[in-house]
Amino acid sequence: MTSLSDLGEFGLIKRFSRQFIKDLPDGTTGIGDDCAVIPLNDKEALLFTTDMLIEDRHFVLSKIGPRDLGHKSLAVNLSDIAAMGGKPHSAYLSIGIPSNMRIEWLDGLFDGIRELCSKTGTYFLGGDTTRSPDKLVINIGIIGMVNPSKIKRRSTALPGDIICVNDMVGDSGGGLKILLEGKPLDKYSSYLVQRHNCPGAHLEEGKWLAQVAEVNAMIDVSDGIESDLHRIMECSAVGAEIELSKIPLSEELMNVCEKYGWNPRELGLSGGEDYCLMITVPENYIENLETGYVREFKKPLYRIGKINGNRESLTFTRDGEKIEFGKHGFDHFKSK
């Protein structure tokens, strides 16, 4: 008999989603991408996404302030809107609150939500409030708007495409490790913790990238580039190769990793919760895109690898040399 842990989160979603993704109306996208898409007319479609954060699973109350938690709960959802090239319209909060929560703490949570709503032009239009027996549970749903002809998906990467991310990766994973291991906070570790507790959502960047017809696929990096690239590979029926030396790592992450003997590349690949964007673009357009992106945002896109036709196989190179995995996987990655 198959158990839940055999299946895993994605196996489970795949198992039940089959019966719900067939027979959908034209232009409607159901389970399988960063947002559901509901077409309205030729120029507009609705996007919908929802994400849940559970105390002691996604956050530890003693390690994050209420404002940051409010901000983060919204940002992780906005990130999915960004990944489809959309603009957020409104947010809906369902919250399960243990009876011992302090009111001032909850005020702080709503301050964080309000600040990011106002920064991103998102209306806060409803939700549900209930008592939770033990842990704090926060679920936010967001409606967004998008031009249906500009939507970017996970399923449209093509062999030969260059894979790029639009921010450094691994900071958030490093920040989480700092918190979980109770490491002291200095200039570098505080930066990583802040990146973990208060991630941005790349809405402007997502909208801009969505206007570029040549960008073939886009996803937001919520579980780490390795895992999210697997989703692109699966949905697009392609393979990919990542060049480890090209994974963009911050000076702060390198510094902290050196201090504690952690592997920065491993955090960059699979630390998760980066909430940057990952795109795939044909090789003959990449320079154009990079130039336009730098002009617009004053920061670069980072090329990390290439899509190929080896369906669902992900390989790694280091300085161009193919890396063979031992059975211990990442344990065999050298940090440099």
Ligand code: ADP
């Ligand atoms: P993301 O990380 O971008 O939030 P996931 O990869 O976790 O998205 O989810 C993949 C897809 O599965 C999404 O389209 C999401 O809406 C869908 N999904 C996840 N959990 C459920 C669920 N319990 N019921 C229906 N759809 C779900």
Ligand code: MG
């Ligand atoms: Mg996503």
